[in-house]
Amino acid sequence: MRKLLLLLLVVTTQATAQTDTKQDTWPLTAEDSVKIALYLKHAKLSGNIPWSIAYWEQLSTTQQPDTKHTPWVLSAQDSARINYYWGMANRVRLGSQQRQLYLDSALAIAPWNARMWQQKAMPLSKALKHELAAPYLDSAVKYNPKRYMDYRAFMKCIFRRHYADALKDFHAAKALNGSAYVMDHPYEFYMGLCHLQLNNYDSAKYMFQKCIADRQKKFGDDWVHYIHPFYLGIVYYETGEIDSAISCFDHAAKLNATFPDAKLYKAFCFSGRGAYKEALDLLYEAEELQNKGHSMNEDNARYVWYPYQMRPSYLQAAIRSLEGRLKKDE
Numbered sequence: 361m362r363k364l365l366l367l368l369l370v371v372t373t374q375a376t377a378q379t380d381t382k383q384d385t386w387p388l389t390a391e392d393s394v395k396i397a398l399y400l401k402h403a404k405l406s407g408n409i410p411w412s413i414a415y416w417e418q419l420s421t422t423q424q425p426d427t428k429h430t431p432w433v434l435s436a437q438d439s440a441r442i443n444y445y446w447g448m449a450n451r452v453r454l455g456s457q458q459r460q461l462y463l464d465s466a467l468a469i470a471p472w473n474a475r476m477w478q479q480k481a482m483p484l485s486k487a488l489k490h491e492l493a494a495p496y497l498d499s500a501v502k503y504n505p506k507r508y509m510d511y512r513a514f515m516k517c518i519f520r521r522h523y524a525d526a527l528k529d530f531h532a533a534k535a536l537n538g539s540a541y542v543m544d545h546p547y548e549f550y551m552g553l554c555h556l557q558l559n560n561y562d563s564a565k566y567m568f569q570k571c572i573a574d575r576q577k578k579f580g581d582d583w584v585h586y587i588h589p590f591y592l593g594i595v596y597y598e599t600g601e602i603d604s605a606i607s608c609f610d611h612a613a614k615l616n617a618t619f620p621d622a623k624l625y626k627a628f629c630f631s632g633r634g635a636y637k638e639a640l641d642l643l644y645e646a647e648e649l650q651n652k653g654h655s656m657n658e659d660n661a662r663y664v665w666y667p668y669q670m671r672p673s674y675l676q677a678a679i680r681s682l683e684g685r686l687k688k689d690e
Contacts, residue, residue, distance in 0.1 A: 474504035586615035
């Protein structure tokens, strides 16, 4: 960092008194070149060039100001620079610091670009660095709430697991967009998950039932997403309505015959009634599906566990428990 600041001093030598010493030059890395471009752009916007390391570190922090930049007309040159930085950002590793710097350079030109803020947040969220990602995503929402309010709600629900806050954002998104979709599901699905995780079972049941009924009405039962009756079954399972839970798990299995989680929780229902042999058979079926690579195939399940998602350790523990119980009863 000190070497970078020394180079910046050489670039702006007219503003300072000259000394007899002469700094040796050295080859710049691509990262340093981008840092210099960003630093000088900030200096141009602010009307002065600060010299302290503290100022540079301030520019590099994740905290975004509460103020909102008013968009201005970009010159053709600035538009070309943004396109260049965006292109370069997509040539480097998604989670790299170099990509963050390219995005910073674009934002130094157009700080109101909500997409760039979201792109800064996204890889950090996937790396589970939620505290770093949150301010960037907040800035995306600040500049384009209609586009990114529901996305932030989704991230709070699935990634951060801040369910009460997620519900607030989903209500705001519904006010902006109506009953829309985000990440392959209607808002009501994620709102149902939030209520489920907050033990608001009546509200969760209503949301999942609405998801199912809306799809059935528009497209027929074959087009219902299998995960919606699955989570409705979880609600019934938690409230002790076992017959309804089994019916929902059967519905989910009918829509997706390779979904092992439905068999796992149906097995729990049978086990709770003392039907241990039937429960163990279901667990063996779930294990077979799992061994073939089947699981909850939500896109983001590769990054985080969804609520009530089957984990291999849960399945193996359940199998061992029932095998032991049946052996003891022989």
